[in-house]
Every structure is written in structure tokens, then in C-alpha cells.
Amino acid sequence: MPSLPLVLAAETVSTKLLSLSLPDLVIIVAYFAMVLGIGWYLKRQTQTGEDFFLAGREMTAWIAGLSFLSANLGSLELMGWAGAAYQYGILATHWYWIGAIPAMLFLGIVMMPFYYISKTHSVPGYLQLRFGENSRAFAAISFAFMTILMSGVNMFAMASVMKVVLGWDINFSIWVSSLTVAAYVSLGGLKSAIFNEVLQFVLIWAGAMLIPILGLIEAGGWENLKMEIAGRLGRSDYTHVWSTLGSFQDNPMGIHWTGIVFGLGWVVSFGYWTTDFLVVQRVLSAKDLRSAKMAPIIGAAFKMMVPLIVILPGLLGLGLLDMKLLPESEVKLTGGYSYNDVLPLMMARYLGPGLLGLGITALIAGFMAGMAGNVSAFATVWTYDIYRAFIKKDATDAHYVSMGRWCTIIGIFVSIGTAYLVMQFSSIMDYVQALFSFFIAPLFGTVLLGMLWKRATPAGGFWGLLAGTVSSIAMWFWVYMSPGALAYVALSPHAKPMAENMYRGLWSWIICVVVTVAVSLVTRPKTDQELVGLVYGCTPIPSEQHVLLWRRPILWAGVVGAAFIALNVIFW
């Protein structure tokens, strides 16, 4: 799931939350040295295009799976959702459970064989094989644009956080962290990005895990924490994930279970986890089909545990912090701390000199993991799907590798430019979620039909994708111009922006599917011969009969699925 936009009024804050001592700085410097060292070491192994853009297709399931998750686990994600947990209670967990687990398992079991067997290097690359150049161009350009924008927005928001938390200069944070990312990704390519993501993933846990441990000790256990929260707020609906979703009014988020299940659990989550190339690229680097199927399943197993270091700190803040946190808009007027500061505040509460450095390193690591994910995906899509496809068709492999290296660096600089643009026009942040939903929901419709329905034609795929995206943008403008339209788009005039994005995603997905089917039925399909390796029914999928039972992906998907159901029942 993309992170919540954190609208931070960094320039109005003069006092900092935490200050670092010498051991903290030593830990942060050690981390930077390690990250650059890995990039430098891997440079020697990165010679060919396969090496640079697909990490040589030799990653194990564990490495691919952890980096799959880590590319998504940015710092804004951590802080934004901890803030959401403070604001909405345990309902925020849905973004980690139903909003991710089913989609990740579906990617592993159903979709991965087609991505992997087709030997594509990117999601737009798959569209080209399946639907032709038009669809590829559309998907590649919109993805490249979105990725750079996201990267810039995250960069600015992260620098603002560093300013609020540590009092660091915004320019300093932006340049140091992004030049480090530029260095290690351009040196070692995707392999370097992936290795560092795994390292960052472990560091995030090492730095953040103490907060829930010490918090639960202080609160006297989970049951006591629940009582404390209920006592403070005078309501008990902050600690239940499903039992309060029967009506729009009964829960802190003002959402109905149908919105969670169909809007979040189906379109938004499947769109993100199965077609956003940023995450899919990690899985494409797996060494064989079994590893490629296992990677999202391993990712899902860890994804289920992330609420421990994200949602639980938010709830602990609700139950233990003496001060009351406010929405960003109020903080701008009155001062104080916002919901989104709850994770740094909990860090400040428990971590003294020494461990604080580890906690801050975890935040920086999370931020750099997200940015490395963006630029490595951007470099691949730019080089293979835009540059090689439309600008310079038959250059040498070495030429494309050097293009990829340069493009990583240029991508970072464009992101930095975007970050400064966002600094000038902070309202851009409000539109990022909407922009994201323009492209991702229809793309999921196109890819899904492409993989599962062999009658879908090239024209159908392209026009469906275009119609879905255009209609999504049109709906957004409709609501923007006349707010009354919200009652039609989001089914309720009181819908929050999050609900609006979900419903708009759902409608644009339906429009994409309907147009694809309609156009496909009146145009000429590709022959079965052309669809081998791309579509269900035309692709020989290797049997797993000879694989030991405990090594089969389907078994582990079942285990993760059962744990997912159990967790939802326990916290019902």
C-alpha cells in the first residue's frame, strides 16, 4: 500500500523532538558505510543488462521476498500508519492484512507463472508481449511519471520529518540520503538495491521492535492496554478490526465493511501488489519459478507481522502518552504534535542514547529502501520500455547498462527537483493518492484479463486501459469541480478522500474490464500460438509433483492464509 500523504508544516516548527549523542551518530555512520560498501562490492558483478536490471535472475526466494516487502516499507509508511492507528485505532491494520495478504498470495500462486515464464523484464514489458506497443507505451510513461513524482514527494516528506524530529536541515537530509542511494543503485544495479533492502528490512525490525516490547511491559499487557484505551476514549471500538464495521457510524473511520472488503481488499490492494512494477520487479529477479512463487508468500508472512511495529506503537501512544495528538491542520494553527509524530514520540519515550541511533537508522533505512525501489524500477522502465522501445532500438547490451546507470542518477536528480517543487506547492501532496489510483486500478484490470482470458485482443487491452484511466481522471475532476458529485462517485456525500479513492478505483476497474471485453469481442484475437507463455490455457506450467511437499508454494500459501484468517478472528 502506498503511504499516507504526510502534510508537514516543517517550516513552522522550531523545537526538535530528539537530540543525538555520539554513539547514535556512530551507528548512523556505520550504516551509511555498510550500504555504500555493498554497492561498491557488487559493482564488479554487475556487467550485463540482466545483472543490472534483473539482478542476474539469481535471487533466492527469501531475498526476493524480503526485498519485495521492504521496497514498500518506507519510513512514511511506518510513520503514516502509526499515525493512522492513533487516529482510527486498530482498523488501520486492515491495510496490512486484508489490504495485502490475499493479493500477495494471488500474485504468488496465480499470476507469477505468467510474469516469470514470459521472461519479461517489467510489467509494461509484459503488456507489450501480450497487447502490443501501444499498451506498453501508455503503461511505461504513466509509470515512469508516477514513480518519479512519488519519489520526490517521499523525499520531501522524509526531510521534513528529520527536521521535526532531529532539527536537521531539509537540504542536508535530501542531498545526503539521495546521493547515497544514487551511488549504491547506479554501482550495483538491482542487486545492490535488493541486498540493501534486505539489510534495511532487518534494521527496521531491530530499531523498531523495542517500542512494542517496552510499551507492552509498561502498559501491563495487551488486555490492560485495551482497557486503558477504552477508559481514556470512553469507547471500545478502537481495538476491534471487524465487529464495528456493520454501519458507517459505529467506527472511528466512518467506513462500511463492503468498502474494506471490495474497495480495499480487491481493487486497490490487488492493483498495487500485483501490477505495480516497483514491487513486482523484486520477484522477477528470482532464480527459478518456484522461488518466484515463494517470494510473495514469504513477503506476505512478514507483512502480517508489520502491524507489531506500526499499529501497536500507535495504539500504545493512544493508551500511554500524556499529551493528546492533533490532526496536521490543527498543529499548523496551534502547535503541538500531530498524529503522524506518534512513532518518533514513542521512540523518544523509550530509547535513550545508543538505541536512539538505531531507531533513527531504522527510519533512514526505511526511507532509502523506498527511494532505491523507485529509482531502480524507473531505470528499468525508462531503459527497456521507453528508450529501447521508441528511441534507440538496437544498441549493445553495454550501452543499455550504461543508460541504466545514468538514468538512476538522473532519476534521483529529477526526484530532488520534484521534492523542491513540492516544498513550494505543498498541496501537491494532497493529490498524490488520487494520481496513484488513476493508473493502478485500470492496469490491474488489463493485466488480469490479459493473463486469464485468451480472447482479449491487443485493441481491447489498449482501449480498456485508456478508458479506465481517462474515466478515473474524469471522475476526479467531476468531484473537484462540483463537490456534490461525491454522492455519486463515492456513494455518500460524506465520504472521506480515502473512501473516494477506493470507489473511484473500483469504478475505473469495472470500466476498464467492460471496455476491454467489448472491444475484444469485435476485434481479431491473437492465435494460441502467439499466446504461449503469456496466458492461462496456452501456457505449460511446470508440474510440482516431483517437488517435496514442504517445498511447494501452495502449501505455504495455505499456511499463511490460515494464519491470516486466525489473526482476523482473534482481533475481531
Add this chain to the structure above:
Amino acid sequence: MNLDIRTPIGLLFLSLGGLLVIYGFFSDPGIYFRSLNININLWWGLALLVFGGIMTYFGRRKTKLRPSSTP
């Protein structure tokens, strides 16, 4: 030759853990009022040392057994 990711992770955690343990030994106990008076640098440093040790052990062992295996 390929790099086994467990080796760099292990080395980083060994050094971070070592640093925290040493700092935990020599630091003024007064600074641990935040962490419920537990010397958290010492204990968490030990935990990181153990994790780093396990990672390094398996990373090195695999490299020795199969020098050309994938990471």
C-alpha cells in the same frame, strides 16, 4: 564469486551489537529511566550480537561449503 547477503548483515549486527554492549557497560545507569530502568543498550546489544553471530556463521559456512553457490 557471489556475495552471501547474510555475511554483511551479520557483520553489521556484530559491530552494532558490540558497540551497544560496550556503551551499555560504561554508561551512567541514570540514562535508562526512559526504558523503565532496564539497561536496554546492554540487553538489546546482546540480542543483536547473537543475531549477527548466527547470520555470520551461516553466511560463512555456506560460502565455504559451496564456493560458487548463489547467495
